Amino acid sequence: MSEEPGVVVLTGGTSGIGRIAARELAARGWTVAAVGRDQSAGESLAAESSTGTIRFHRADLATQARVRSLADELRDGYDGIDALVHNAGLSGGDRIETADGIERTVAVNYLAPYLLTHELLEDLRASSPARIVTTGSELHRRATLDVDDLQFETDYDALAAYSRSKLALVAFTIELAARLPADGGITANSFHPGFVPSTGLFRDASLRTRLLVRLAGLVPGVGSSPRTGADRLVRLVTEPTFGDRTGVYVTGEGVAEPAAAATDPARRERLWERSAALVGVDPAWP
Template structure:
């Protein structure tokens, strides 16, 4: 990974931190995307300390804001002429209904709309690498149905896990659609389930007294990041696109995720929701 440039969102803790550290240990220049400057800078210094790699940069972004995502893209573009790997890792699970600054249901905004917009804003930089890779962190938790109008708006009968499953299904639909449309560009697009990983985010719903016990049965962030590192750095993963990985192999997702008409419908709606032009990249 020497001379490679990698962006990892949500890189100050958990799986994102482990992935950024793992890529830095392989010699890559890392762009850490974090929401909080203080925590992000602490994480950046720790990665430099542990890996000896000083080519670690911090960029700030609030992924619940499309304006902030656009600012992140501009900040990156002003510093780098290409992007070799984009790891869309950051996500959130919210225990009550919330609305983003742009009026979208918060889970959908953070877990899906933000990576959708960021990926499109950096497509030309990924293509400039001649072997760009997009790694989308999805989940084994996938909705079996998708109502696009309901997905973007907070519902009266809100369920945090239902909202999360909906957003992660959207991530997989995006992965499959973009992989096919980018098949002639040299950009590989894949998604993955990192496993059940012990992080502050994943244990929010676990009572405090049970968290030490939960840690015994959950993977570490380093274990959860292994598949990200494989898809980001291994030579064989660069030849694969449009796959969803769990464990160490490509596996199937829910039947609805292969619906090409739904993929296109979500894609076209997403262009509208994020303010992107219809020709963000050509589609048939």
């Protein structure tokens, strides 16, 4: 597969590992469509780029209407899309529903990637070879994948909701890779960025959670730097290996076996169909 830089859509591209990755990809010749919620952060990122091109797209991915309009914006703004990176994420404190009636953590961390991939898949096909990359988490291993209660409508727990959203994301990536034609020129892989306490991931979490994250970050050997996570993201976008391999989960140790719930074909199919219903698309895609 060709490894020439092209256009990469990077959600969560204005802070944390996404911001570092955006700069690095631009320096390597990629045109980066950086998606984020903070206007000033996005504008400063675009202005800071001394090599390559970074264009900012302001979007709150919690609402499905904005995910769809973002897809239209990206489709109209670029000649093609060569890589799609789902890096945006949050961990809240209380259970909050979006305008679509979806619990916010699963809406941003999982359903937004599912829907945005659906909306941009034909553009990726047209630009193939292309890649889809999702930012997972080792916390997916502590989650259960209750497809009938993805949103924790009862007994809400913020960390459990975050972990389940990441398990769903890893499972979706594997299922997507399995559904895409082997000769279609699109790969789909996920990775664990490490525990990066200095990012804004837990900005909306409870005070207790934020304090625990801060304390954990002070323990030698526990936390990773944003640079470490960004380097893994860039690897999956650029390295030839991940232009040929698909459906894999990558950690600091290399390709690793994800949780069994993410690799179970029957459970992945049920998750796919439930997700399609929640965002209002035909489950027969791709």
